[in-house]
Amino acid sequence: MRAVKQIARVFIYPLITSMGIERLFSVASKNNKLILVYHGVVEQPNAKVSVGPISLKQFTQHLAYFKRNFNLVSLETIFDMYRNDFVPNKKTIALTFDDGYENNYSNAYPLLKQSEIPATIFVVSENIEMEDRITWYDFLDLVKPDLELTKVNFEIIKTPPQRTISNLKDLVKSLDIERRTALFAEIKKQLPNKNYLAQYPREHWRLMNKNELRVLSDSGIIEIGAHTQHHPNLGSIPSEWVYKEVSECKRILSDLLQKEIKSIAFPDGSYTDEVKNICLSVGYENLLAVDYRCSSDKNDKNILPRYCLSSTTTYESNIIQVNRHFRSYGF
Template identity: 30%
Template sequence: MSLLQKISARAVRRVVYLSRDLQHALGLGNGIYKSAKGNRIILYHGVCNSEPLKFNTLFITKKTFEAHLKFYKKHFNVVSLDDYYAQKFNKDKFNICITFDDGFANNHKYVLPLLQQYQVPATFFITAITTEGHDVLWNDFISIFGKYGPDKIVVSDETYIKNRHNKYISTITGTGLIEKLWGCGFSEKEAMMKELYPLSPFKTNPSDYDYWQQMSANQIAELSASPYVTIGAHSLYHNDLARININDTMAELVNSKLFLENITQKSISSFGFPYGSYSPEVITLAKSAGYTQLLATAFLNWADKSDAAMRERFTINPFISVNNQMRATIKGSYE
């Protein structure tokens, strides 16, 4: 698709979204919710009080999330992850399962009280990064550092220049820093954070805590104690498991499971692939590690649809209204 075609498609989509919101405001077009049938697993990440797009596109505000919950309670049937796998659905409504990735402390702070208030179940896929002495994921580190860091940096003797999107691009290869690190093991990412942090010590700013702080062991335990919460694993270091060494992949699968089971004193049987990325080899390793529920974003091939352990998830869009998000959720597409 050409740039002009992309711009045209976005313009048309905006008109459609505005039209739907107008209909919704007038009390029209809501029949879609009453007649909708089917099911979908929804994927959230972070929740904050304000400025959800401050560092990336993975956050929504607490106000928006509460509006989602109100909508779910009114129009949909919300089920737990176990019930979703067991297909314990309401045949007269659209069924959804709420999931959160990454293990942000803001999930404990903002999401847990709302789940209890509205009596809605959700599953949280949490990394074990804190067991390694870290409180921020490497990709969140780069996103936040990109906003506050200097225009030029040097990492492992390679110079990077910050572009207008706050992305650091190599002056030698033209490759972004985050892309270069994507397939690396954690030791390279850890070295990067240690090298760059003194240039912009963002952790000293309390107003940014919600955007990077990982949950503590105590917060994970409190989350797990709620009758509305299921805990799942999300790797050890938040690496792309399909790109790293296979032995490292297995270690991440096993150690993250042990970490969470030790805290929650419950069996951990579900795993959310970081970035939704996986491979046939990763699926095999995950099953051998004891996981029976494996969640991606989009399937790599048709065969995965028939795998009893595999499920797809639909990532929420922070740029659209609640009404349009709900319509997209039913459709399974933002087109």
């Protein structure tokens, strides 16, 4: 299977895109609008770092392709089109970035600005204040090689010991903040040196600071959206926490940027009908899923799905997938 994939990537996909055949996929779909998700955009891809940003080189190619073949609009515009049943005569896309990486500011933004391409960046508000400015899940990915999980005392948070980083991540997704803070302090105690993160290239994990967020928000082409206060899975925590997560994030970002925060992307694509209602009740207008999770979603004009680009495949493969996914993720 792997060999077949490799042959497709090296020979077949480049052939398809050089002939423009991939466009037939999107043309064949009756859906004309699609929202894409990126995370990081890095100059130096590094396989040692397990978090998954796309290379700046590939991102540059994506933008050139999108400009040639699609209409690029803001998230707000694509929601307006959706709410008004407007059918653009050209396939239309909106770009979003999750988690608020500093590389969005240093690598993606200059290109977006140069071509006046709008985008929305979804930010986790707790990280703005933190010294390390790293998401908790990137942190767990980075500590993986050096952390002996058997040495971590899970009794302090009254949970059974976790055997793998993947299990640990699943636990943290629905852990309350007090216990999460205690757990991370315990994990840091087990790490070989205090300056642990310094060994990893900063552009892979560092998140934006307040100033960078202000510059983007004032640029006229970047919308800053919410991605909760602590990046939990909203679909698996009690509703009082959901309320706190989404309202605190909104308050912190709007205080910082002096703007109404209208859009929210659900971490890990996790939500329920109740999560949607809470978000609308605190004033969000545009809700972003990955896959639709509720039966009400298809007739709900406040929520849209998004297609995530792959950070581990080639330019040609990603471009083919974008065209293909107008059918499944488009609207």
